[in-house]
Amino acid sequence: MAVFNEKELEIIGEYNMPGIYGAPDAIVPKHNYPITPKENMLRMLRGEMPLWVPNQTLDNNAIQPDIMPDAHARNHGGKDWFGIEWEYEPLTKAAMVKPGTRALSDLTNWREELTFPDLSKIDWQKDYEENYKGRIAEDRFSYFVIVNGFFERLADLTSFEDAFCYLLEEPEELTAFYDKLAEWHIELIKIAKKYYNADMILFHDDMGTQISTFFSPNTFRELFLPQYQKVTKAAHDLGMYIAMHSCGCIKTLMPLIIEAGFDAWEGQDSANDKAAIMREYGKDLAQLALYIIPADMSTEDAIADIHKRVDELAMTGRFACRLRDEKTDREVNLADELYRYSRLKYLELAEKA
Numbered sequence: 437m438a439v440f441n442e443k444e445l446e447i448i449g450e451y452n453m454p455g456i457y458g459a460p461d462a463i464v465p466k467h468n469y470p471i472t473p474k475e476n477m478l479r480m481l482r483g484e485m486p487l488w489v490p491n492q493t494l495d496n497n498a499i500q501p502d503i504m505p506d507a508h509a510r511n512h513g514g515k516d517w518f519g520i521e522w523e524y525e526p527l528t529k530a531a532m533v534k535p536g537t538r539a540l541s542d543l544t545n546w547r548e549e550l551t552f553p554d555l556s557k558i559d560w561q562k563d564y565e566e567n568y569k570g571r572i573a574e575d576r577f578s579y580f581v582i583v584n585g586f587f588e589r590l591a592d593l594t595s596f597e598d599a600f601c602y603l604l605e606e607p608e609e610l611t612a613f614y615d616k617l618a619e620w621h622i623e624l625i626k627i628a629k630k631y632y633n634a635d636m637i638l639f640h641d642d643m644g645t646q647i648s649t650f651f652s653p654n655t656f657r658e659l660f661l662p663q664y665q666k667v668t669k670a671a672h673d674l675g676m677y678i679a680m681h682s683c684g685c686i687k688t689l690m691p692l693i694i695e696a697g698f699d700a701w702e703g704q705d706s707a708n709d710k711a712a713i714m715r716e717y718g719k720d721l722a723q724l725a726l727y728i729i730p731a732d733m734s735t736e737d738a739i740a741d742i743h744k745r746v747d748e749l750a751m752t753g754r755f756a757c758r759l760r761d762e763k764t765d766r767e768v769n770l771a772d773e774l775y776r777y778s779r780l781k782y783l784e785l786a787e788k789a
Contacts, residue, residue, distance in 0.1 A: 438783035444468055445772050451573050456500040456581055458511030458529065464494050467775075474635070477577035480756055481636075481677050481699055481722055485785070489746060489778035490577075490756035491771055492724070497571075497578040499632050503563045505553070510583050517553045517584075520592050533592055540593040543602045546613045550593070555623050560631040568632060578635045579679070580628035582621065585641025586614055586663055587650065603655055610659060618663045622670040629674045636677040638702065638724075639667065644684020646707050656692050668697030679724055687713055694720045700756075702726070711748040718754045725749075727757040735768050742770060746778045751785070 449466035469476070471487060473495035479486040492498070500507045509516040513524035513531050519539050522531040540549055572578055584592060590610070591599040602610050621639075628634040643650055664680075671678040679700035680693055685707040693701055694717065702724035703710070714723055727745065729738045738761070749755045761770045 438780055438787055440776055440780045440783070444470060444779070445775065451494075451497075451576065452571055453497055453573075454499075454502075454567055454571065456498045467494075472575040474575055474577045477756065478635075480753055483719070483722075483754065485753040485782060487779060487782060488775050489750045491774055492577075492579075492756055492758045493760065494771060495576055495756075497573060497576045498581065499568065499572070499578060499628070499634060500581040501560075501563050501567065501632075503558060503560075506583050507581070516592070518550060518589070518593060538594060543590075543594065543598075543606050543613065544609050546609075552616065552620050555620075555627060560627055564631045572632065578633065579638050580625075580632055580634035580636070581638045581640070582624060582628075583640040585639055586617060586660055587643055588641055589617060600650070603651055603659060607659060611662075614659065614663045618666045621667055625667070625670050625676070626674065629676060634676060636679060636699075637671050638679050638681055640681045642681075642683040643689060644682070644686040644707065647685055649684065649686050649689055653688055653692055656689055661692055661696055664693075664696035664698070672697065679722075681724075683707065690717045690721065700724050714749050714752070714754065718752050722754040722756070723749060725755070725757040727759045729759070729761045729763070729770055731763040733763075735766055738766075738770055739768065739773055742774050743777055746774070746781060750778055751781065753782070 444467065446468040447465040448468050450463050451466055452461065452463050454461050469487075473490065476486045476488060477490045477492075477495060480490055490496070500511075502508050502511070504517070505514070506516045508514055509520070509522040510531050511524075513522050515521055521534040521537045523534045524531045540546060587599065590602065590613075594602070625637055628637060643656075649656075668678050677699040678697070679702055680696075680698045681702040682689075682693075683704040686703065687708060690701070690713060698721065700722035703713075705725060705727075710723060710725070729741070733741070745757075757774075759771055759774055
C-alpha cells in the first residue's frame with residue numbers, strides 16, 4: 437500500500453521570481469521534493485510519469501520581461517510593440533485595445549504602414565542582469581511568455597470584424613504578413629533562449645468564443661498551421677518546448693495544434709471539456725491550466741475539487757497547472773494538498789505497474 441512521506445513537504449528554502457501578467461514579485465517555498473521540480477515538469481512534457489502534478493506556481497520560473505512593450509501594455513496599459521494603445525481595466529486586472537485605436541488602415545497596406553520592432557535595439561542583457569540574474573532557479577523549469585499571436589495581432593492592428601474578413605478575402609496578403617510576423621517571433625524566441633535560458637515558450641493566441649472557434653479548422657490549416665510549424669520548429673531546434681495558450685472552445689482545433697508541433701495546450705476550463713480532450717489527445721498534447729480556487733469556495737469543496745481535477749486530468753501524467761487559491765487566509769494549504777494527493781495517486785499507479 438502506497439504511503440506518502442510528509443517530509444517531502446518540509447520547507448528547505450525559498451524561490452524569488454518577478455511576476456508575470458502584471459502580478460507582483462513572489463517569494464514561494466522550496467520543498468524537500470524527491471527530484472527537482474524541473475525534472476518533474478520535464479517528465480510530464482516528455483510523456484513520462486512525473487512524481488506529482490507540477491504546480492507551476494511553485495515549480496516553474498515564469499519569465500515575461502516588462503522591457504517588452506507587449507508585456508507592459510497588456511499588463512499595465514500603454515503602447516505595444518506595434519504602437520497599439522491598450523487601456524488597463526482594474527476590475528479585470530487586464531488591458532484591452534483602446535476603442536477606436538487602429539494601426540493598420542487595411543491589411544493590404546501592411547508593408548507601407550507597419551514597422552516591425554528591431555529586437556536588437558533592446559538591451560536584453562541589461563534586463564537579465566537587473567531583473568533576473570540569480571532569480572531563475574536552475575532546479576525549476578523556466579518558461580517565457582509571448583502574447584499577441586498571429587490571429588490576435590491581426591485583430592489588434594485592425595479590428596475583429598475586419599480580421600475575420602481578411603481571413604476569407606485576403607489569404608495571400610495575410611500569408612505574406614504572417615510570414616514576416618513568424619520571422620519576427622522566431623527572433624524573439626531566440627532571445628528567450630539566449631538571454632533567459634528558457635526551457636519553454638508559452639505562446640498566446642486566443643482562437644475561440646465560449647461556444648466555438650473563431651474560424652474553421654480548414655482556415656486554421658490554410659493560414660495558421662504553416663506559420664505555427666515554423667515557430668514550433670524554431671523552439672525545438674533550440675532545445676525548447678513550446679505550449680499554446682488559447683482561450684475559447686477550441687476542441688475542433690486540437691488535431692491541428694498537435695500537427696503544428698505544440699507540446700502542450702493551456703486552455704480555458706469554462707469553455708472546454710478538458711477531461712474529454714485529455715482522453716482523446718493527451719498522449720500527444722499535454723495540458724496546462726490556470727487553476728483558480730475562488731475565495732468563497734469552502735475548504736472541503738476546494739479539497740474535493742483538487743482531488744477531482746487530479747482524478748480526471750492527471751492520471752496519465754500529462755497535466756500541470758498554476759494553482760491559485762484566492763482565499764489568502766485559508767486554514768489548509770491547497771498547494772500542499774495538490775502535491776500530497778497527486779503524489780499518492782502516482783505512487784499507487786507505480787505499485788500496480
